[in-house]
Each structure stands twice: as C-alpha cells, then as structure tokens.
Amino acid sequence: MSDLEQIAKNLANANKTKVRELVQLALDQGVPAKEILDEGLMKGMDIVGGMMEREEIMIPEVLDVARFMSQIIDEMLKPLLLEGDANPYGKVVFATVQGDVHDIGKNLVIMMLEGAGFQVVDLGIDVPPETIVDAIRENQPNMLGLSALLTTTMPMIKTTIDEVKESGLRDQIKIMIGGAPVDQQFADEVGADGYAPDASSATLLAKSLAD
Ligand code: B12
Numbered sequence: 204m205s206d207l208e209q210i211a212k213n214l215a216n217a218n219k220t221k222v223r224e225l226v227q228l229a230l231d232q233g234v235p236a237k238e239i240l241d242e243g244l245m246k247g248m249d250i251v252g253g254m255m256e257r258e259e260i261m262i263p264e265v266l267d268v269a270r271f272m273s274q275i276i277d278e279m280l281k282p283l284l285l286e287g288d289a290n291p292y293g294k295v296v297f298a299t300v301q302g303d304v305h306d307i308g309k310n311l312v313i314m315m316l317e318g319a320g321f322q323v324v325d326l327g328i329d330v331p332p333e334t335i336v337d338a339i340r341e342n343q344p345n346m347l348g349l350s351a352l353l354t355t356t357m358p359m360i361k362t363t364i365d366e367v368k369e370s371g372l373r374d375q376i377k378i379m380i381g382g383a384p385v386d387q388q389f390a391d392e393v394g395a396d397g398y399a400p401d402a403s404s405a406t407l408l409a410k411s412l413a414d
Pocket residue numbers: 245248249250251252253255256262263265266269302303304305306307308309311312348349350351352353354355379380381382383384398399400401402403405408
C-alpha cells in the first residue's frame with residue numbers, strides 16, 4: 204500500500220497520530236500538498252462515505268474525522284496549497300445551501316479563493332435563500348458560490364438562484380456551484396454560470412468568471 208493510501212486508511216479509521224505522522228512524512232519526502240489532499244485525505248473521506256452508507260460508522264464519529272481533516276488541512280497543508288497570488292479579483296459571497304451542513308469542501312474552496320486574491324464573505328452552512336439575497340445586497344460581490352453535498356439539497360441551489368433572480372440582483376453577479384452530487388449538466392439546468400469539481404478548478408473557474 205502506498206503512503207497516500209495509508210493516509211486514507213488511517214484517516215478513515217480515525218488513527219489521528221498516525222495520520223499526522225504520515226502527512227509529515229509525505230511532506231518531508233516532497234509529495235505535493237495537493238496530492239496529499241486528493242490522494243490521501245479526500246480518499247479517506249470517500250472511505251468514510253462508504254462506511255456511512257453501510258451504517259458501519261455513526262454520525263458523531265464521521266463529524267470527528269471531518270473536523271480532524273479540516274485541522275490537518277489548516278495546520279499542515281494550507282500554506283502550501285495557497286498560490287500566494289495577491290491580485291484582487293473581486294468579492295465572492297459563499298454559502299452551503301439551506302438544509303445542508305457539509306462545509307469541508309466549501310471551506311477548502313474558500314481557502315483557495317482567498318489564496319488566489321479573492322475577498323470572500325462566508326455565510327456558513329444551512330443558509331436560507333433570503334439570507335443570501337440580503338448578503339448580496341449588503342456586500343455587493345461580483346460572484347456567488349453555492350455548495351450542496353446532498354441530493355436532497357441540490358434543488359435548494361435552484362431555489363436560491365431563482366430567489367436571486369426575483370430580487371433583481373442576478374445581472375450583477377456570476378454564480379458558481381459545486382459539491383459532490385453537482386455536475387455541469389445540473390449547473391446548466393439551474394442557470395448557474397459555472398461548475399467546478401474541486402477547489403483548484405474552482406479557483407480557475409472563479410478567475411475566468413471574474414474576467
Ligand atoms: C463529512 C460528512 C458529513 C459530516 C459533515 C461535516 C462537515 N463539517 O462538513 C456530517 C457528519 C455532519 C454529515 C452529515 C450528513 N451526511 Co454526510 N458526508 C460526509 C462525507 C463523509 C464527506 C464530505 C466531505 O467533507 N468531503 C470532502 C470535501 C473536501 O469534498 P466535497 O465536499 O465534495 O468538496 C469538494 C468539491 O465537491 C468542490 N466543491 C464543494 N463545494 C463547492 C462549491 C463551489 C461553488 C465549487 C465550484 C466547488 C465546490 O470542491 C471541494 C474541494 O475539492 C460524505 C461522503 C463523501 N465522500 O463525500 C458524506 C455524504 C455527503 N453525507 C451523506 C449523508 C446522507 C448525510 C446525512 C443525511 C446523514 C444522516 N443520516 O444524518 C447528514 C446530512 C446533514 C445535513 N443536513 O447536511 C451522503 C449523501 C448522499 C446523497 N447522495 O445525498 C454522503 C455522500 C455519504 C454517503 N455515501 O452516504 N456528513
């Protein structure tokens with residue numbers, strides 16, 4: 204088993220000390236932070252997702268692993284993941300839609316956007332469409348980012364976009380959406396301006412939308 208697979212497996216088993224050791228070892232060996240994230244930590248969360256589906260793991264345990272993963276990203280990978288590009292590309296209002304509390308992916312995208320020079324207003328999780336509309340009015344961003352991780356909350360992306368349209372603010376902003384169940388076809392259907400499958404492509408997307 205490769206070192207990155209070891210990270211995935213140990214994260215899924217919540218062997219925190221081992222995960223720390225393995226991430227440090229990979230960094231010392233010169234493995235790029237993005238590879239550690241994609242092939243180690245994210246793969247570990249996929250294993251956890253499967254365990255959730257089969258009800259082999261309880262929600263508090265999933266939450267514990269999720270928090271730990273965020274901590275590792277923050278403490279050990281964040282400085283290396285950031286591009287350090289200081290150009291101000293503009294302001295993004297970002298939220299996980301109403302009914303959905305998943306925020307690891309959102310936070311990762313936000314971290315990369317900030318590193319690439321965007322100013323981000325993070326509205327958090329479970330955010331109702333009205334709050335998002337109010338935040339657009341108040342902050343005057345040039346972009347809105349919406350995240351949804353559940354098939355049951357995907358429709359809330361559409362509801363939110365519709366509410367933005369009704370408020371008359373749609374023309375002022377570009378809307379990008381993402382989250383594991385979301386794809387380009389869905390983005391087209393709901394009238395978003397763009398979709399990206401992960402945090403680094405989200406940054407490229409945001410840059411292209413900001414142009
Ligand atoms: C951690 C986790 C939780 C944690 C969340 C903690 C937190 N603070 O986020 C907790 C325990 C709270 C949780 C709860 C639930 N969860 Co959950 N969870 C997960 C898990 C294991 C990992 C998600 C994750 O963080 N992935 C890692 C991040 C980095 O990836 P990501 O979120 O996909 O984000 C990336 C991209 O999608 C993209 N992206 C994300 N957002 C955006 C936005 C934009 C604009 C762009 C461009 C890109 C983008 O970039 C990100 C970075 O690369 C997934 C399984 C999985 N592998 O996805 C299940 C999963 C999403 N959960 C699931 C379920 C069913 C639930 C619950 C309903 C369980 C329950 N019975 O209570 C609840 C729902 C609670 C709610 N109302 O939201 C299912 C969803 C099934 C479905 N198809 O709808 C999954 C797939 C597990 C499974 N296989 O059954 N969960």
